[in-house]
Amino acid sequence: PATRVEPEGQVVIGVAQEPTRFHPLQRRTEVDDAVHLNVFSTLWSLSPEGNLVPDLAVEVPSVENGGISADGLEWRIKLRPDVTWHDGAPFTAEDVKFTIETLANPSYPSPSRHGHELVRDIEVVSPTEVRWRLERPFAPYLAILAWAGIAPQHILAGVTDPADPSFNNSPVGTGPFRFGERRPGDHVSLVANDKYHGQGPFLKQAVLKYIPDQIGLKTQFITGAVDAVLIPGIAPDLAKEVERAPGVKVHYSPNQFVEIIALNTQLPQFQDPAVREALYLALDKNTVFNEIYPTGTKRPTESFLPEQSWAYKKDLPEHRFDLGAARALLDKAGWKPGADGIREKDGTRLAFSISTIAGDHLREQFQQLLQQDWRSIGVDLSIKNAPSAALWGDFWRKSQFDSIIVGLIVPIASDPDPSNRFGSWAIQARGGTGLNTFQYDNPEVDRLLREGVGTFDRERRKQIYFEIQDIVRRDLPYLPLVQGRSIEGTKNGLVGYQPNLGYRVNAWNLRDWRWEK
Amino acid sequence: MVRRFGARLIQSVILLWIVSIVGFSLLYLTPGGPLAMFAETPGMTQEDVERLERQLGLDQPAPIQYLRWAGGLVVGDWGRSYRDDSPVLEVIGSRIGQTFKLMLAATAVAMSVGLATGILGAVRQYGRFDRVTTILTMIALSIPTFWFGLLVIYVFSQRLGWIPPGNAAPVGDDSWLSALHHLIGPALVLGLLSTAVWSRYMRSAVLETLAQDYIRTARAKGVLRSRLLFHHVLRNALLPMITLIGLELPSLFGGALVTETVFTWPGMGRLFFDSISYRDYPVILGMLIFSAILVISSNLIADTLYGVADPRLRRR
Amino acid sequence: MSVESFPAASAAPARANTTVFHRFLRRRMAAVGLALVVLLVLACALGPFLLRHDPLTINMRGRFLLPFSDGHVLGTDEMGRDLLARILDAGRYSLLIGILAMSISVFVGGFVGIVAGFYRGILGHGLMRFVDGMLCFPSIFLLLTLAALTSPGVVTTTIIIGLTAWMSVARLVHSSVQELCQREFIAAARALGLRDWRIMIGELLPNVAAPLCVAATLIVARAILLESYVSYLGYGIQPPVASWGNMLQKAQQYFNSAPWLAILPGLMITIAVAGFNAIGDGLRDALNPRGRPG
Amino acid sequence: MIPSVQGNAPDLLRVEGLVRHYRGDAGIFSRHRHVVPAVDDVSFTIGRGETLGLVGESGSGKSTVGRLIMRLDDADAGRIVFDGRDITDLRGQGLIDLRRRLQVVFQDPYASLNPRRRVGDIVGAGLRAHGVETSQSGLRDRVAGLFRRVGLDPGQLDRYPHEFSGGQRQRIGIARALSLEPELIVADEPITALDVSIQAQIINLLLDLQDETGLSYLFIAHDLGMVRHISHRVAVMRRGRIVEYGPVGAVFDDARHPYTRALISAIPIPDPDREASRRQIAGDDGEVASDAKLREVGRGHWVLA
Amino acid sequence: MTTPLLDVSDLTVRFSQDRGKVYAVNGVSYSLARGETLAVVGESGSGKSAHVLAMPGLLGTGRYTGAGAAVEVGGSAVFAGKELIGMPEAELRRLRGSRIGFVFQDPMSSLNPVLTVGEQIAEAITSHGVSPRTAEARALDLLDIVGIPEPRRRARHFPHQFSGGMRQRAMIAIGIACEPALLIADEPTTALDVLVQAQIIDLMKDLRRQLGMAMIWITHDMGVVASIADTVQVMYGGRIMERGPVRAVFHDTRSAYTWGLLNSLPDAEMHAPSLAGRRPRLRQIPGQPPDMTQVPVGDPFAPRNRFATHRCLSETPPLQQVADGAPGHLVAAWYDLPQVLRAVAHRDASPQALTEMGT
């Protein structure tokens, strides 16, 4: 490490969700990640540019450097020798083995086994080297590992009850910060780890302050009670107000969310592609982005991938708002207005509901605007919102909705593979596993998806995903709106904030944060 | 007395049992679940969700789940939070202090102001003071707490900057002065409603007492005005107030939930809302049971106190 | 006969209805409350027909207009809808919810109260213990749990509020009925050989009508408040339907930039609730033959 | 067992060894949970067309006896025989049918009328419930007839009880009791709550009715003067027991039990001259021995000893 | 003639409340000598309580309060040379309890449930400038005087631990605590049974003798009047109908109302306990009590009085000395009752006619 700078000062980061899960193998929400990414280290991490940067590993394995065999099945990882746990114990390959085995263990309550379940024959070659075999080639696994904080085998191996909260309440990692204390309902504090193997940290203490609503978050940011606002940031329609406040900076940082209106394509109303297209034509994106989500906060998109993704296709057909065209399209497809002005065809009324999380006021405004616009082309839209816990249950997963506004993250740890969303095997309503809640079923797409994960050749993959984006844009199983932007704020003088699409939270690099002299 | 108290205790236990059944069925019957939240977690699959459900025991039939949970209650194991695996009692314990602090402060405000205005109003019934307080209490009873809270924050912290806009204390500052400073706003807002309630109850209790025959007797004896008020009127009028403490508790508790949200106060209220949105069933149920115990036992205590304070109910 | 010979029970107004009404009107607060409520109800019922603006028409180009601008007396809201039209329309729902929830709780509470008060045995005891149990939950607690767990909407919100408010009615009616059952006219009815249901409907019900009436107004007030809480916390009425509560919830976002959006609906809630409270108070006094404030 | 004094009149009601103990209220803080022997081994009979006066100390169980006979309350022991039929455990339809023959007039003319019903409906409720009269107009006619019979204006049928004075209310109560044409009326202190000048009106009405229809009364009262005026026989109760029982003349003029004597001597005489010469006998505080039995001391005159 | 202890003249009491005015007392005048016992009888609601409570300023508390019922008291009441009506409350307070004592009807509701009986008695004394220590001792004496055994123990009891009779005795102890010149007793025995009533009456008689105090005793019971009063005053519709020495009023009745009242009582001679034949009826007063909310005109009893003349209906008779009666026997009537009765008896000799007088 370079010359160590004595850490000083503290930063209070306001977040509207409470971090509660600090166990690296059990974390669930993005705000948990804010703790996790700073207390634990991963084998390699993702840079803001989307590159993998070695952390605990000496280098990122690849076919080129021999870390991964040509068929993509054999992995061999070399580890840094100079890393210690916060409790002083040395970090070894055993920890990596333990972490991956635990994550792959079907009886362990980890949130996802995705990728890990393919790992076979994991083996510690030496304290600084570990290797394993994959069941089948799976390119996204590199990115998945960039999210997997390595857990201390020497502490956790002895814990038989996975629900034992003691580690969760005092986690021990190898990251730039040690876990300080948690005041339930109020804050979590992280303390500088002076034995950190990388650069930093520069702050003596970082606090994640829980302020449960966005208005409170904003108020406390403006009044100076918090130094930065992260999850979920500043509400778009408050951004202007915050910008005007003295002494603070507002950042409009792109994130991986793509806001869409998901359609349940199996509904008789939606099976006709003309309907889906007409609905899209009657969508007044401009007003939405100029009025509801003020300028600069969101950008229209046609893809399901964030534009920063290497697989993002720029020149997809552009949306236009044309009510006349929408009406003509519907007329042509045989949807005739009924007595009440609502179109119908073969006994099917063009009536359906739209849902979103109750209380999300901007989406609610959007819904109401949609209601008015679509009504003018003869569509009867009703609003049926629900609290998130009710919404994301069977209602969403088993495709019980008509249409739903949702912020979608398609890439998994920045890998663009959308199999989970568009593969016909991923339709839960039909017994599949996955989140193809649109019930989108296109054999051509299925084929491309399979091909896409099967190769490590990025150029080839790119072509495949371009093609998928074209098809999906044409088929419109959902109506794409915008790519999300996190509107976050930092006090003037606080440096180090850097958005990173590879992570769910822009507090991924607290080790770089510091106060300007 | 002991025997009677025992009987009441048994009744209370039965009450709790009813509460537990109602609470449990309430949660069980509702759609969605604690894991729905994570449906959109990248990489989390349906299989993962089902696996976790199994691990939490949510796949069991309702009666089994109930028995397991209720059985735990009896032996003091209230289950563990889905959110961080901490024992429910610990979770509640970590928050209850803040809520009590708030409730206590609010009650202190409410009782002193409410009782005083109630008494003064009744003594000069239909006087100017009485009229003004009557109207004010009526308004106080009708203002939505959260709205009042928003106004208070807007005016006193954003415009005037007198009080902090929320929180129990700044991070890292544990001085009691700053704690007190932070307490003013929420205590005022939470106390408003109870102040009105206390004032009205006190007023009508004093009026009721003033109309009693024994007050006439006292006046017929030529008792001094001050003595009449403090010795005869208040002694009697304050008796029903004891019961009011027990009756007010649930609404105070409920009010605390709302006030805490407005003032981002790290108490039970926030815990409750979080638990609800995360479907943290063990914690929700734990809080239901906890508040029921609180209410039941405060009623029990109020009744017992009443029995001690009122000579008519005292055992010879 | 002297006034004081009348039984002083609050349950039994001793005077004809016209006098009750007069006594009611003589209480200035009650009269003002009644006037407010009547005014509000009329305004909300008729206003939307008389106004130029439709409460639902969105105009994204005319958002956040100040009061008295562009023909909008109270300005426009965050979607450019006329605020006055919206407030009146929202009032319909708020008042409707208040009144329907009140009907539910009066019906359920009245039924349970009468039955439990009349049958003292296991049935009565069981019912009242159940009521006690339900009362152990702070009502916001119960309400939010229910609201958060069902999908929100006018109907569910109304039902939920009704279902969390009936217990107090049941208690009130129960104690009133218990007291009535001590009175000789119930013994007289039994002695005449009336069947239980006849006694409950014919003798008891008319006598609890007065306290029920008082309770009803107070519950309307409470229900309006509760609806606003639920909506404020995001679990209530869903757009585009407006209630005062959800208008407030939406408006708090703009508390700094457009404070009137939040102040007006809050004021409406306060006024409506105060109106109903005042009516309830006035009724209680007017129905009490001894004329004492309760 | 106690034979009725008028050998010629058949017994309409016969009460044997009636017992009713109240357990103290089970409230949490009620002082004692002791047992109150409200009625303790009470026996008497009432003949057709006869009035039995029931007097005694406050709380001695007089009303309880009335309620037990009316079957508004259940006896712990003993038998109640009405017109030869044991009604002690009657339930359901049988009890409802009994109501037609056995009626009650209550003490409090305010509490005993439902303030929320029109007086016409109050009086007609029994007729309707028993299906005696189902047509609206028929019912109205009958009620109007009852009103006239008790000296009320049938034009006031549609008024509410509070629009009547105490005396009128008591008449309404009597009309209600009469509506089913009962054979026995239990009158529990029907005049106590009334003004002196109204009391006479009610007593006269009761006497008129008895003369007209041959009704029997169990007349409970505190006012010994009135009891003496209206009753054929009297029973004196104390602490749940009958201490003296017999023809009115015998009991009043030849009281044997010390309690009866004290009671009678304590009645103030509304005449300054005679009042001045009245000699009062000290009340007795003696407990009633539990094994004491009623003994006949004169013809139909029984005393507890 | 010495100055009277109490001189009431043209006392009026009105209650105004929501439903209008109640004309409770309409011009009552009389005087009371030291040591005299006055019994006040009359119809319920005739203003008996109202007029005695109005004088010492006690209307407006106790069950006489009605929210919004404003009390207007007019006329004059001079007690021991001082005008009571309009006297400042502070001065009235000093009089109450010390010079004027009270005993109220319902002994349960008239005692403060949360204070011990001893405290409540002692308070009557300490309120008039006596030290608590002395007052306590005096309270024990008083309990003894009113015949409560074990005063020391009993003084520590609360009212609910006393029986009805004992409570009334405690009330009396409070009333006489400062040996007042006037004791006002409002139906002190109505709630008690005959035996207890007799004991209380005896006690009061004794006390009156010992303390030489004057007494106003309100009652419904003519028997009680006969046993205790020197003077009796019959009230109806807020007025005095007749007033005079007790013998004169009972035996030389001049008011039709008094006559009706006395006649409606059952009479030992009338008892005829036989099943056969028509039994004699009581002589009831027909009609209904007056509506106190109307402005009183004429003789209030006139509508129920079969002897009433037109004048009775329109003009209010003054309370005057009975021409040929005992001194101090006053009546308010336009008719001459003995004469009217003689005339009726003459015209229609059957006793039946008298029985159903006026029906």
Ligand SMILES: Nc1ncnc2c1ncn2[C@@H]1O[C@H](COP(=O)(O)OP(=O)(O)OP(=O)(O)O)[C@@H](O)[C@H]1O
């Ligand atoms: N607070 C009050 N408000 C209105 N009217 C009242 C009030 N108190 C008494 N009255 C009326 O004044 C009249 C006289 O009442 P008062 O109590 O003096 O009668 P009373 O002769 O004492 O009757 P009773 O024998 O029933 O005690 C009655 O008509 C009564 O209704």
Ligand SMILES: Nc1ncnc2c1ncn2[C@@H]1O[C@H](COP(=O)(O)OP(=O)(O)OP(=O)(O)O)[C@@H](O)[C@H]1O
């Ligand atoms: N429901 C009851 N529960 C408990 N005790 C009762 C009940 N009813 C009456 N008692 C008691 O039974 C005893 C007799 O009461 P009851 O009413 O029969 O007396 P009473 O002779 O009618 O008295 P009064 O002359 O005062 O009307 C009293 O001690 C009373 O307290």
Ligand SMILES: [Mg+2]
């Ligand atoms: Mg009785």
Ligand SMILES: [Mg+2]
């Ligand atoms: Mg009186």
